[in-house]
Amino acid sequence: MIIPELGRTLASRDWQPVIAEMLQAENILLTTHENSDGDGLGSEIALAMALKSLGKNVLIYNPTEVPANYRFLKDFYDIRVFRDRDEEAIQDICMSDLLVVLDANLHDRTGNLWPHIGFARELGKLRIVCIDHHLEPEDFADVMVCEKYASSTGELVCDLINELSARNGRELFTPDSASALYAAIMTDTGSFRFPKTTPYVYRLAGQLVEKGANPEMVYDRIYNSLSPEAIKLLGLSLASIRFLDNGLISWLFISREMLEQTGSKLFDTDIIIRYLLSVPTVRVAVLLVEMQDGRAKVSFRSRGKIPVNQLAKQYGGGGHINAAGCLLQMSAEKAQKVIFEEVRRFTREQVDAQESPLFDRHI
Numbered sequence: 001m002i003i004p005e006l007g008r009t010l011a012s013r014d015w016q017p018v019i020a021e022m023l024q025a026e027n028i029l030l031t032t033h034e035n036s037d038g039d040g041l042g043s044e045i046a047l048a049m050a051l052k053s054l055g056k057n058v059l060i061y062n063p064t065e066v067p068a069n070y071r072f073l074k075d076f077y078d079i080r081v082f083r084d085r086d087e088e089a090i091q092d093i094c095m096s097d098l099l100v101v102l103d104a105n106l107h108d109r110t111g112n113l114w115p116h117i118g119f120a121r122e123l124g125k126l127r128i129v130c131i132d133h134h135l136e137p138e139d140f141a142d143v144m145v146c147e148k149y150a151s152s153t154g155e156l157v158c159d160l161i162n163e164l165s166a167r168n169g170r171e172l173f174t175p176d177s178a179s180a181l182y183a184a185i186m187t188d189t190g191s192f193r194f195p196k197t198t199p200y201v202y203r204l205a206g207q208l209v210e211k212g213a214n215p216e217m218v219y220d221r222i223y224n225s226l227s228p229e230a231i232k233l234l235g236l237s238l239a240s241i242r243f244l245d246n247g248l249i250s251w252l253f254i255s256r257e258m259l260e261q262t263g264s265k266l267f268d269t270d271i272i273i274r275y276l277l278s279v280p281t282v283r284v285a286v287l288l289v290e291m292q293d294g295r296a297k298v299s300f301r302s303r304g305k306i307p308v309n310q311l312a313k314q315y316g317g318g319g320h321i322n323a324a325g326c327l328l329q330m331s332a333e334k335a336q337k338v339i340f341e342e343v344r345r346f347t348r349e350q351v352d353a354q355e356s357p358l359f360d361r362h363i
């Protein structure tokens with residue numbers, strides 16, 4: 001459904017298959033992708049609270065730990081980390097009637113949960129719903145709502161909870177769940193400035209504030225939460241950013257040594273990427289991080305219409321037009337060599353092909 005000048009939203013009937021699954025289920029499990037972010041976590045929390053108030057048993061199990069700046073969300077609802085051989089967790093999965101995968105559209109994004117989900121499905125009763133907004137979904141669920149127009153999974157979950165509220169004739173939002181969804185939408189829209197932030201999204205944010213979301217608290221917890229270690233890593237990183245091809249590309253390699261020297265963690269690298277695009281000439285930014293297991297985590301960002309998800313896809317990854325990533329099964333040093341020329345070629349080709357202005361008035 002297109003709302004002229006406002007953006008898009010799903011029609012009530014589009015939510016019907018999702019709602020039917022939810023109402024049928026008694027025990028519901030929610031999860032999101034590995035290395036969870038504000039969108040996945042905020043969506044989980046708000047949906048868990050809404051389903052709980054409809055009388056469902058709702059558990060959240062994630063494949064990885066909640067990053068420090070999102071831990072305040074755990075005050076709203078219990079978020080568990082799934083660990084291999086955790087008998088209680090495995091039993092919880094097997095006892096579930098419905099799994100809702102949020103903010104991920106590939107089965108392997110659920111990490112170490114997947115083998116157990118597969119087993120529970122073999123037992124016969126576990127159904128899967130996927131709610132997401134990434135490109136190129138894999139058809140792994142019984143019901144998929146994967147809408148790439150959406151700014152965030154939080155936007156979709158907001159619509160879903162409004163729909164559930166309307167059908168039940170009562171408000172299913174609380175101030176806490178409104179704050180959780182506000183966090184989801186705020187983080188995935190880059191604080192309401194990325195291209196998919198339609199007028200509709202601003203309206204939703206306004207609605208969430210009306211329902212008690214606290215923007216000041218949410219922003220402060222998420223963005224003013226750096227550890228001294230992360231600040232030190234930021235310092236080291238800023239000093240080693242390279243600018244290539246007349247400043248079209250910014251390039252940063254964070255070695256394991258840099259992480260160890262500063263005492264910082266993998267998730268401390270997340271904030272650094274935004275500095276890579278803060279120089280106006282830069283069209284493509286690349287961040288390579290050497291992980292503890294020897295693999296290389298590569299993040300791509302771009303400005304304007306350069307689809308870095310195409311770049312990531314070449315290496316088995318994916319993402320959005322302006323933000324994508326991949327994991328390379330090789331040393332970071334080798335990874336740098338492998339992608340270096342390809343990134344330069346891709347960027348040159350994209351920049352040459354584009355005569356249109358960097359930014360459109362409308363999307």
Ligand SMILES: [Mn+2]
Nearest residue numbers: 039103153188
């Ligand atoms: Mn998202």
